[in-house]
Amino acid sequence: MDTPEKNHVTATSEFEDSPVFNYISNLSPIGPVESIRTNCAFNSLTCASPPSVFASPQICIHKETRFSFRRHHFLDPSKPDSSHSGNENNASEGVSAAVQSSVCSEREITIEPPDENSDLVIELPKTLRYDCSSPDGDVVRSDAITTETMPDLVLASFDELLMDDSKGKHHSFKREINLRRICSIEQNEEARSWVTLVSDAADLLFVDLSNNEEHFEGQDHKSVDPGTMSFISTVLQLPQDNANDLGRTESVGAITSCKPCEIGETATQSREIGDLKETDPASAFPSSTVLDKLIVSDSSDEVDHKGQKCMQARSKRHRSIRQRCLVFETAGACKNKPIFDCNSSSVSIQSDCKVASDEKQLVQVNARSDCSSSVVSGSGLHLNALSAASPNSVASRPNQNTLDKSLSPNTLISDLLPCDNEAQVTENAPQTSKSAVGEEFDHSSPKRKRLKSEDVGESKACKRCNCKRSKCLKLYCECFAAGLYCVEPCSCQDCFNKPIHENTVLETRRQIESRNPLAFAPKVIRRIDAILDTECETKTPASARHKSGCNCKKSSCLKKYCECFQSGVGCTISCRCNGCKNTFGQKDGAQETELKREESEACEKNALGVSLQIVKEDEKEHLHLPFKPSSKISRSLQTHNEDGKEHPDLPITSTSDISRPPIQLPFTFSGKRPLSYFASAKTSPRLCTRFEKPVGMIPADETNEAPDGASDVISVSPKSKRVSPPNREFGSTAWRHGRKVKLTLRSIPPFPSLTPPGKQ
DNA sequence: GAGTTTGAAACT
DNA sequence: CAGTTTCAAACTC
Numbered sequence: 165m166d167t168p169e170k171n172h173v174t175a176t177s178e179f180e181d182s183p184v185f186n187y188i189s190n191l192s193p194i195g196p197v198e199s200i201r202t203n204c205a206f207n208s209l210t211c212a213s214p215p216s217v218f219a220s221p222q223i224c225i226h227k228e229t230r231f232s233f234r235r236h237h238f239l240d241p242s243k244p245d246s247s248h249s250g251n252e253n254n255a256s257e258g259v260s261a262a263v264q265s266s267v268c269s270e271r272e273i274t275i276e277p278p279d280e281n282s283d284l285v286i287e288l289p290k291t292l293r294y295d296c297s298s299p300d301g302d303v304v305r306s307d308a309i310t311t312e313t314m315p316d317l318v319l320a321s322f323d324e325l326l327m328d329d330s331k332g333k334h335h336s337f338k339r340e341i342n343l344r345r346i347c348s349i350e351q352n353e354e355a356r357s358w359v360t361l362v363s364d365a366a367d368l369l370f371v372d373l374s375n376n377e378e379h380f381e382g383q384d385h386k387s388v389d390p391g392t393m394s395f396i397s398t399v400l401q402l403p404q405d406n407a408n409d410l411g412r413t414e415s416v417g418a419i420t421s422c423k424p425c426e427i428g429e430t431a432t433q434s435r436e437i438g439d440l441k442e443t444d445p446a447s448a449f450p451s452s453t454v455l456d457k458l459i460v461s462d463s464s465d466e467v468d469h470k471g472q473k474c475m476q477a478r479s480k481r482h483r484s485i486r487q488r489c490l491v492f493e494t495a496g497a498c499k500n501k502p503i504f505d506c507n508s509s510s511v512s513i514q515s516d517c518k519v520a521s522d523e524k525q526l527v528q529v530n531a532r533s534d535c536s537s538s539v540v541s542g543s544g545l546h547l548n549a550l551s552a553a554s555p556n557s558v559a560s561r562p563n564q565n566t567l568d569k570s571l572s573p574n575t576l577i578s579d580l581l582p583c584d585n586e587a588q589v590t591e592n593a594p595q596t597s598k599s600a601v602g603e604e605f606d607h608s609s610p611k612r613k614r615l616k617s618e619d620v621g622e623s624k625a626c627k628r629c630n631c632k633r634s635k636c637l638k639l640y641c642e643c644f645a646a647g648l649y650c651v652e653p654c655s656c657q658d659c660f661n662k663p664i665h666e667n668t669v670l671e672t673r674r675q676i677e678s679r680n681p682l683a684f685a686p687k688v689i690r691r692i693d694a695i696l697d698t699e700c701e702t703k704t705p706a707s708a709r710h711k712s713g714c715n716c717k718k719s720s721c722l723k724k725y726c727e728c729f730q731s732g733v734g735c736t737i738s739c740r741c742n743g744c745k746n747t748f749g750q751k752d753g754a755q756e757t758e759l760k761r762e763e764s765e766a767c768e769k770n771a772l773g774v775s776l777q778i779v780k781e782d783e784k785e786h787l788h789l790p791f792k793p794s795s796k797i798s799r800s801l802q803t804h805n806e807d808g809k810e811h812p813d814l815p816i817t818s819t820s821d822i823s824r825p826p827i828q829l830p831f832t833f834s835g836k837r838p839l840s841y842f843a844s845a846k847t848s849p850r851l852c853t854r855f856e857k858p859v860g861m862i863p864a865d866e867t868n869e870a871p872d873g874a875s876d877v878i879s880v881s882p883k884s885k886r887v888s889p890p891n892r893e894f895g896s897t898a899w900r901h902g903r904k905v906k907l908t909l910r911s912i913p914p915f916p917s918l919t920p921p922g923k924q
Numbered sequence: 925g926a927g928t929t930t931g932a933a934a935c936t
Numbered sequence: 937c938a939g940t941t942t943c944a945a946a947c948t949c
Binding site for chain 1: 942943944945946947
């Protein structure tokens with residue numbers, strides 16, 4: 165028998181002869197024998213890795229080298245040729261097999277390339293990345309997952325694990341299950357997204373890839389969210405790329421309208437589109453997401469033109485408007501350079517949290533993308549505008565007129581995407597927009613005031629001010645308040661709200677934010693589930709509300725003087741208005757809503773509960789917008805609603821609304837539309853949503869308290885006086901009475917305790 | 925288009 | 937924090 169040592173020696177000699185060995189030797193200080201042992205140890209280490217990975221991302225990184233190594237070997241056999249050109253399926257299968265067979269390996273794969281032996285490790289990723297262009301690129305997914313979604317996924321699973329830990333049951337087992345689930349979901353999502361995307365212009369993919377290369381690796385989990393946005397944007401953009409701009413846009417607009425019936429159609433379409441989604445159990449989660457539905461419907465629009473019926477129902481006028489708005493929206497999405505440029509900007513913004521830098525980046529983005537600039541020019545879309553518009557879409561349903569107006573893509577985006585992102589987009593817009601926007605606004609005559617009043621959707625999308633004394637540097641200026649630069653259509657005088665005066669603008673903005681951190685936040689906070697709530701058709705007030713409420717004295721909240729009315733939302737108890745007659749919902753009615761909410765909360769105990777924790781824009785500051793799972797929120801967050809349809813979109817809207825100014829919008833979508841989207845919502849540390857968590861699992865205090873503090877709206881009032889201090893628990897009944905109950909945001913105690921130190 | 929009304933924002 | 941002023945949009949004519 166040969167002793168192990170002999171074997172090692174032999175092997176060593178063999179390796180030494182090979183160039184690979186030499187290469188490795190150069191890369192690693194580890195001696196030949198050691199390296200071999202390391203390889204041997206891979207298996208054991210690999211299995212052990214997952215916990216470590218969960219425990220700490222950094223640890224994962226350390227291990228990554230090994231895993232990458234291992235992965236490299238592992239994949240090669242299945243995919244001798246990394247190009248996968250011929251066998252995309254095989255490749256994907258290999259990957260999927262790897263993923264499913266070994267969760268550990270999957271996670272490892274997802275980890276970013278290690279410092280050492282990076283070449284080897286990176287090699288595969290690159291291959292995958294190139295493969296991304298292929299529709300079947302599940303492999304790509306792994307790559308994408310690595311940089312984008314995994315953190316969320318890991319956190320999500322980890323979160324679940326924690327919950328499990330609380331129970332003290334089957335930790336490892338569930339862990340693996342979770343991981344498997346995640347993997348399967350990812351794969352499914354991947355397949356879907358690719359199916360959808362592939363049908364579209366390949367150029368988009370190229371663009372994405374090119375951009376991905378830049379941003380993917382650099383992005384942390386935060387970046388994931390932007391990716392989703394990007395994805396959405398991409399989807400939205402597709403129509404424009406095609407000759408069927410109007411039609412596509414229209415479909416989007418129809419979706420945007422969010423009519424229940426339309427949604428239903430959309431869902432149906434999505435089903436029709438492919439069994440891919442529905443057939444897969446995994447679809448139960450993200451696939452059902454509204455976003456997903458929308459996307460699917462959009463794609464389905466190509467395959468199945470059913471959706472066009474809804475589109476055709478729209479008037480041409482709205483169609484054109486929508487298209488324009490959509491362009492703007494997408495602009496944010498960066499039509500031609502879409503996704504990742506925008507993402508990058510958003511990401512950088514998030515990380516930097518500096519307006520100046522953000523805007524600069526935005527500018528750069530604009531400069532880089534031709535279309536984007538034009539799109540951006542749509543400056544009309546700004547965060548607030550979107551938020552405001554979105555409510556309209558939902559809230560205005562009672563009024564058919566308003567409904568049509570609300571159909572603008574803005575609504576869709578606002579509904580689907582974090583306002584922040586949008587804001588970012590819009591923020592850029594002004595810079596490059598003027599020329600591009602020119603056309604847009606050419607039609608706008610001096611009577612822009614009238615135009616605004618005439619077409620809410622458009623006006624919302626296209627802010628134009630008429631400031632004379634504020635120099636457009638105060639919140640009086642709608643443009644400035646919206647985070648937009650003034651553009652040609654503006655009739656302002658002595659305007660400083662221009663890129664030329666960037667520093668001034670930024671400084672002013674900082675000052676205002678210092679006074680009121682949420683000064684630039686959307687004025688209207690939408691209910692997450694509003695879009696999905698069938699009741700919205702007849703009852704919108706509860707779906708959204710003004711962040712701080714109105715203070716109308718004479719207008720009876722029936723004119724646009726009233727911000728609630730203007731935003732198409734009903735007044736709430738937070739409003740100080742007198743003689744409220746808001747057609748979107750009277751303040752008095754808010755009390756009834758409150759009662760209903762409490763009732764629903766009672767029901768909530770019997771249903772799956774979801775705790776939604778939204779983080780304020782600035783994650784670095786770790787400002788959490790705590791709120792408890794109100795019944796509606798929980799309901800909306802549940803993977804399945806009454807109709808059995810999934811509504812993952814919640815987090816998005818809620819977060820968007822909550823999050824503060826566009827630029828710093830932290831909100832995170834997962835890079836992959838539904839899945840990541842879902843995952844992020846579900847597991848994001850800052851946005852903690854527990855879809856699957858049964859109420860019973862929630863600590864007694866949590867469940868009990870939820871009703872008290874639960875506010876209809878997930879929102880944070882910009883006005884400090886109305887905002888409840890973070891981390892404060894308002895369980896007492898005292899807070900039930902009066903406005904504070906509504907506006908008070910409750911922190912969710914349980915999460916911190918459950919969260920392991922290393923998680924976040 | 926000018927003037928008035930209105931309510932948010934800003935100021936004291 | 938309340939009251940006042942400033943401001944610009946919304947509205948009316």
